[in-house]
Amino acid sequence: MSSNGPSSGSSSGPSRASSTDPYVVTLAPHVHAFVQPDGGWCLNNAGFLGGADESLLVDTAATERRALLLREAVLAAGLPLPRTVVSTHHHGDHTYGNGVFAPEARIVGHENCRTEQLSAGRQLHLIWPQTDFGRVEILPPTVTYTDRLTLHVGGIEVRVIHPGAAHTTGDSIVHLPEQGVVFTGDLVFHGGTPFLPMGSLAGSLRALALLRSLDAPTVVPGHGRVTDPSAYDATERYLLWVRELAAEGYAKGDPPLETARRAEPGEFAAWRESERLVANLHRAYAELAGLPEGHPLDPVAVFGDMAAMNGGEPVACHA
Numbered sequence: 001m002s003s004n005g006p007s008s009g010s011s012s013g014p015s016r017a018s019s020t021d022p023y024v025v026t027l028a029p030h031v032h033a034f035v036q037p038d039g040g041w042c043l044n045n046a047g048f049l050g051g052a053d054e055s056l057l058v059d060t061a062a063t064e065r066r067a068l069l070l071r072e073a074v075l076a077a078g079l080p081l082p083r084t085v086v087s088t089h090h091h092g093d094h095t096y097g098n099g100v101f102a103p104e105a106r107i108v109g110h111e112n113c114r115t116e117q118l119s120a121g122r123q124l125h126l127i128w129p130q131t132d133f134g135r136v137e138i139l140p141p142t143v144t145y146t147d148r149l150t151l152h153v154g155g156i157e158v159r160v161i162h163p164g165a166a167h168t169t170g171d172s173i174v175h176l177p178e179q180g181v182v183f184t185g186d187l188v189f190h191g192g193t194p195f196l197p198m199g200s201l202a203g204s205l206r207a208l209a210l211l212r213s214l215d216a217p218t219v220v221p222g223h224g225r226v227t228d229p230s231a232y233d234a235t236e237r238y239l240l241w242v243r244e245l246a247a248e249g250y251a252k253g254d255p256p257l258e259t260a261r262r263a264e265p266g267e268f269a270a271w272r273e274s275e276r277l278v279a280n281l282h283r284a285y286a287e288l289a290g291l292p293e294g295h296p297l298d299p300v301a302v303f304g305d306m307a308a309m310n311g312g313e314p315v316a317c318h319a
Helices: 064-076 092-101 111-120 123-127 201-214 230-252 256-261 276-288 299-309
Strands: 023-028 031-035 046-050 055-058 084-086 106-110 143-145 148-153 156-161 173-176 181-189 218-223
Touching: 023 218, 031 064, 046 064, 046 156, 055 064, 055 148, 064 092, 084 148, 092 123, 106 111, 111 143, 173 201, 181 201, 181 230, 201 230, 201 276, 218 230, 230 256, 230 276, 256 276, 256 299, 276 299
Parallel strands: 055 084, 084 106, 106 143, 181 218
Antiparallel strands: 023 031, 031 046, 046 055, 148 156, 156 173, 173 181
């Protein structure tokens, strides 16, 4: 796996066969990020850490093949296979690979993550029926928490924190205070467009404040390259822009798609999956209408409008 991480890290593992094959960035002794370029649909990041006797994973991957590459990376780093997997949220790109690490590994996540994963089932199969996901077992968390949970793995303190409704209603942040590392899950898409229809715009802004308060210099986003806290500022600017667009469009009575089509993305124009803007406007409109954060939206309407924003083409899974 080639080096594409920050200068403070190092990369190791098998050679990459293509531009979308993962690479490993060493963030601190025995702490690694598993990065899948370039972070588009179905190309999430994961992480692993531990010691000689025990290891922990942060998320898995969208396909069996990619989860097996993650398994290989853990072993290549000299760590034992994990006994714990922390799911940062329920989406299949972060959880479909859980079965590769079962039954040896317990799955840990927020209580809403368990509920959402059981409800979603093989949701990615419905969105991308042509994708070869391989053998997929829907394995939700068997250990759940409500607010905060602390684990100790290989001498490393692992704090698991629920930020409230943000990307979903069951998100988890994984913070390693001694190493100065935070795994944000999909609260941050570095170089990619945030995705809020299953969570909350207001809650995502609160989550960024929480992430800043952790004061971790190394940030592993849910998608995109390992970065630093400047990613919070960029994400916040985007969310505030969406909030402003939504307020204007909602006041005029314009549907989210019309509001999205006339928007001028400016600095966000180069971000991957720009069609997510209309999905985010659906969420922002729901909050302006007084619906609770995380209130279910119509997925057909959301993905249909994203396809319309994408020139009539459905969004593509890159796994």
